[in-house]
Amino acid sequence: MSDILDHTALIKALPAETKAQLTKRSDAAGLRHLALYLGAIALCMLGIAVKVPLWPVLMLPLGILLVFLFTLSHECTHQTPFETRWINEVVGHFCAVAIALPFVWFRYFHLAHHKFTNDPERDPELEHGPRPSTLGTWLIYLSGWGYWRAMLSTLITNARGQAAASYLPDRRQKDIQREARILLAVYGVALASLLYSPLLLWVWLIPVLIGQPFLRAYLLAEHGLCPPVANMLENSRTTFTNRLVRFLAWNMPYHAEHHSFPNVPFHQLPAFHAITRAHLKSTSPGYAVFTGEYIKHLQN
Template identity: 75%
Template sequence: MDRPLDHTALIKSLPPDTKAALTARSDAAGLRHLALYLAALAACTAGIALQLPFWPLLMLPQGILLVFLFTLSHECTHQTPFRSRWLNEAAGHFCALAIALPFVWFRYYHLAHHKFTNDPERDPELEHGGRPETFGQWLLYLSGWGYWKGMLQTLGRNAFGTINAPYLPGRRHADMRLEARLLLAIYAAALLTLLISPVVLWLWIAPLLIGQPVLRAYLLAEHGLCPAVANMLENSRTTFTSRLVRFVAWNMPYHAEHHSFPNVPFHQLPAFHAITQAHLKSTSRGYRAFTADYIRQLSH
């Protein structure tokens, strides 16, 4: 059996025509996936708005679909879901509004994460103390409290404070400031509508809060329990899961593959996985298995 390669050697070993096929972007593939995603979200929204029988139960799938727009936003930072740049930009800003994740800011935050993946000193995902190390920290993490607090602080700082993170280019500070101010204004207006109707609460705010723990559990598997090494096939985890989860997460459970070759769009990741699977170092047989492993690690 061939010796496993690290991600750099693996990418170098790919023939040019294979690389070209893997990195081919498609408006049709992206729009088809987005249409199905939005149709599912619209069905949940309609059920809640019309207060169909047992409508409160729909807030869980509604929340999951809303918070997992994070994975689309994440893909849009790489300009890969669609071939057309304007579609990537439009989708990214749509997600920003839905989940309070400012897109201009997030692009540079996320690219820094790719550059310094799992580096405790330079990965921005670890700049506030890293991942949960106790059971109490894990429960707090799952609640989404850290995310909502962090995004409120980021929006406030970008809108009215000093933007000084080393990974945020000065030439984009004005855009980040405008983006944050617009988002805060829209959120203020949305909250004011609660004085008239609870629609925003039931269709958006409550589902976001309900769905966030599911996203947190999913995201923890991407790099949790992975070593702080340079090899992307080791510092990032591929989680084997169902087709439904891969659909909702835009194929990002193939996360080691994504980090190894970020130019591969979501719809080509299964093909790239077929190439990388013999070289993967960090994998889990589903999110339940990963969570069980993480809890065992916390107990030690």
């Protein structure tokens, strides 16, 4: 495969045994990663709860860990982090509570994104308009304001039974409504608890607010500045980064690879990257570099 291929030709050219190996899922790999991830969250929360010296500083790494649960939720929509189906479902719903991302609804939203990646007319990630094009809209985007507003609106709409997007199947409407009502009830109890203790403010609410800009910057690199074409090796970006970021994002910096072959679980993406690397059309040598390039494209 020395010639440059698009994603469909590349996947078609893979031997059957290679495809089988690449798509092999593992509870052990997923649970090991999850244990390390949740352990890091627990350590940060414990340090804040017992008020170790300089404990407010821990809210930043905690916030980054919490908001990057988005990438785990995203993987769970594909049923790939774990071999056992119910574990994917439980973990996906856990992430939903932490970051206000209703899991049942998000699965269909995200599958539509895969089907129409970077299509300005049909990609649901672009349904509220294109990615930021001015410095002002970029800063607002980084703040996370758009995300929190959209999720609150989605939860309220879904709870009313008014979810009407074309990608949402009628058979799941009751599940989507029930999910939204449960999440809103949980958040109501959480807010009420602040009348008795500010703990959730320090270990959850403030951290997810200050962590959101890091997730927004990361997500913008996935498809920002990529052309609206059908080739997943071109409309999605792979960003070369360090192990810490790959750990946080469950190897999703290999994003062109993920879009090309979504059935590949996170722990197999490095192996798939070795196969796809020569065919990648959109890459960046780091998130700082991408951000610098993106800023250059912003209008004053």
